[in-house]
Amino acid sequence: MSGTTQAASPSRTERAVAPDGGSAASGARRELLHKLPWLVWRRHRAALRLGLLITVVACAVFAYQRMGIMDFLGGRSAPDLDGQQAEEFQNRFNSTFKFDLAFLTFLPGIVGVFLGAPLIAGEQEHGTLKLVTTQSASRARWITATLVLPLAVVVVCTTLLSVVFHWMWAPAHEIAAFGDWLDSGIFESTGPVLPARTLLFTVCGIAIGMLAKRVVTAMAVTAVFAAVFSVIWAAKVRHQLGTLRDSVYPYDGDGPDLPPGSIRIDDWLSTAGGDLFGISTCNDDETGACRAKLGIVNRVTQYFDYGQMTGMQWLGAGILLALTVAALAFVIWRARRRPL
């Protein structure tokens, strides 16, 4: 024993210098975070740095793309474009929007799978949970720091992406993605929906990881959850977020005359009193006798007005955030109550 100590002592003095010198150099930067936040940042710094980097790059790309769009429009607003110009716009910018929207649509799921799922499952799988929860900080403080720092980064990054993308898309909103702001991904990529959706998938990833206790299992389940949730959201929820507006015009007249930027959802036939019939009612009616019998005199087009978009987004985000809070409450309750 003493032999080992003797042998070690000459090198001891040399070594003592190296770490001190190292920490002095980076000391100023490290002062920022302390205690548990430092640990959480250090544990996830690769993922969080990557997230920040991707945000900055994406925002720069959106800004560059906006310059292209503004150049093309040259002071005109999008509805003023004639048919040929509109076609040229699609040729030049359709793939841009497609790519941006694919990125922003898949982003929440990716964050959920790669940041959310391993956040606590990783600590459980590698046993390091036993290490952190037996230091002097209480379990409540540990779970708070573990959740707050990554979720704060998620909120900041996605809010920034949402705002910058909205800034790029808004000048051309009537024609970008062929004017479809509802089902093309724009609805989920702008306003409060992008941060809310990302938060939900991240927190659900954390909760799934906590239950699965295995990183790979948690990631797979989170991916499936995000996919299934998105399908249900698109099929059942998105169109229920607003009240459809009606545009009524005579059966043989011109129409519908929808406001610019509105989304046509459905077409009906209707009586003067407003009773609706399916669009194919009296399809084979050459004489008009069938329609006359039913009293059909008008056509009705149901649509969402562009002005409804913000309200629908806030309602959607509210639902997503309510689900997030429920999942978050489960995570905190379980982390505090159950020895993990």
Next chain:
Amino acid sequence: MSDPSPWAIEAEGLGKKYRRGWALRDCSFRLGAGHICALVGPNGAGKSTFLGSATRLVQPTTGSLRLFGVPVSDPAVLERVAFLAQDKPLYPRFTVAETLRLGRELNPRWDQALAERIVRAGNVPLTARIGTLSGGQRTRVAFALAFGKRPDLLLLDEPMSDLDPLARHEMSGLLMAEAAEHGTTVLMSSHMLSEMEDMCDYLLVLAEGRLRMAGGTDELVPAHTLVTGVAAGDGVPEELTRRHTVVESRVTGRQFTALIRPGGPLSDSWEAQSPSMEEVLLAYLRSPEAPTMIADEARLDGPRAAAA
């Protein structure tokens, strides 16, 4: 130590029930501060469950546990207790220096100089990542993290099991030296009975979730006698069972051997020997039905004079 409670651990009716049954049941004892205590028992005896409940990783189903007079449910105990889990979990991507910083950031009583000294004594470079270290080096860093916390109570779950003999010897020396210097109470579970004999002055024996033996080695071990004599038929001679407590007995050919707790003087027909601690422990571990022995000083209702 200016401590209001002289008892490092006081367990009262402590029990933990899992879905498959009781892992720990009705465990009552106390351990005075400053002891080096061995926690012995076969696999599945409840050792890890007990250590888990002392480190707030396991929530006991019944009973109470106090460390230095503070209920274990109070987060304040975390500061005074350090725990080294069996698999010695550390973040593999952290460097040694970052691992020590973890200790510094999360523990108000942290002793950086002590932790660095332990790490350096093993020639572990501070810039190395944990994932690249050998088993012995990792254990040393884990020890440094535990000792740097300056705990009053150090709980170790089979700390030496994955070390080679050389590293094991080194770690035991380190443990004894640091514990002696700071007056740390140590409770460690282990299967290495002979090593325990050298290091520990207190014993807790668990079997099938129940406490079988508790007390100082200087009281428990001399309370037993190893007797040898001529076997007379099968079974334990009535002469022994009448006045003494037989822990374990064996017949080899014509020779009868037994470990007993003498209840009075032995007759001359028996050859009596003092057993080693290992012999006593093995006897208890082999005979789960042997009577429980809790020394007075380990009893919760033990002599109050000792507490004062």
